Every structure is written in structure tokens, then in C-alpha cells.
Amino acid sequence: MSGVFDRLSALLTGREPVPEGFTGTLDEGERVIADGRGPRGSIVLATDLGLWLPPAASGEGAHRVPWHLVTKATWASGALVVVEADEVEELAGGVVVLADRAPRRVPLTEPGRVPETVHHRVTAAVKDSQHHDLGDGESEGGAWFVQRRVPGDGIVLHVRPDPGTDPEVVRSVAAGVGEKIRDAQRHTRS
Numbered sequence: 001m002s003g004v005f006d007r008l009s010a011l012l013t014g015r016e017p018v019p020e021g022f023t024g025t026l027d028e029g030e031r032v033i034a035d036g037r038g039p040r041g042s043i044v045l046a047t048d049l050g051l052w053l054p055p056a057a058s059g060e061g062a063h064r065v066p067w068h069l070v071t072k073a074t075w076a077s078g079a080l081v082v083v084e085a086d087e088v089e090e091l092a093g094g095v096v097v098l099a100d101r102a103p104r105r106v107p108l109t110e111p112g113r114v115p116e117t118v119h120h121r122v123t124a125a126v127k128d129s130q131h132h133d134l135g136d137g138e139s140e141g142g143a144w145f146v147q148r149r150v151p152g153d154g155i156v157l158h159v160r161p162d163p164g165t166d167p168e169v170v171r172s173v174a175a176g177v178g179e180k181i182r183d184a185q186r187h188t189r190s
Contacts, residue, residue: 019043024052024062036114038107044080046117053082053106067125068148071100075115079107085160091171093178098160125149134169141165145177157181
């Protein structure tokens, strides 16, 4: 009877029930949008706050990746491949430097609506994305500057340096870009 009630409740509220066997803990008010199952009953959830990945072989337990920290997610050959970013440094003006983790492949034997939900949520979190070469003849490299929508924080500027790019150059350029964005926002409010 509980399954029928959960399904009816989901239809009426537009919220999916939390699948049995899910090992994470949702925040108060966090809504399940889509769920999928992998081998051996692992569960992937897409919620309004992020993407819940099942426990990893490395020993890391089930955890939620906030949508603004999903650098890339692709669906191919029955698996979701997710690149999660870590916030490694906050610069003046709220500019946040990111570093990507290694891609994680999550097979889904029953994907449900997870692939399209993930695609929609990751895309919707990005307001603007631009790659800039930072080479000046002496140093090479570049960085992605991505403005993302973060629930409760508005728009945040993330900077993701290319491998091998001088961190000091990235910090200097990012601080300048952050200042230009803040100036533009001040003029828009005036």
C-alpha cells in the first residue's frame, strides 16, 4: 500500500519518492526529481539541489554533488560519466577557483529520467562560459571562466585553469575579471 501512496503523492506534488535502498540523507525540503538504478541496486538521484552519486569503489559513501559543481556529465553506453569540481580557493570579490576531479563512470541499468534531468540541470546552472588563453609569450595556458547560478548565492564566478597554467596568472586575471563583473553589476543597479 505504501508504494501506491508514494506514487500517488508523487503525481500530485510533482515530487518523486525517495527510492528504497538509498543510502544518503536528503536535506530538509530537498526534492527528488529523477532516480536511476545501477548494478547491485546502487541508486543515483537527481534532486533540486544536486546529483546524488552512489558509494564509490574508493570507499567514498553516497554523496551529493551540487549542480554548480558538476563540470561535465555525459550519457553513453549505459553509463553516466560525471566530472565533479572541488572549490580550491576563493579570491577577492567572491571569485572561486575550481579543480576537476577524475571523471567517474556510473553505470545505470535502469536510468529512468536521470540522463535528461542531469543534462537540463547542469546546463541551467551555467549563465555564461568562456575560455581565455592566458599565455603572454612567457607562460602558456588558459582557463575557463564560468558564471553559475548557485541556489541562495545568486551568480558566482568560477575559474577552472587548464592543466599546467601558472596559478599566479590565473589569480591575477580572475581578480580583474571579477572586478569588471562587479562594476557592471553596480552600473546595472544604478
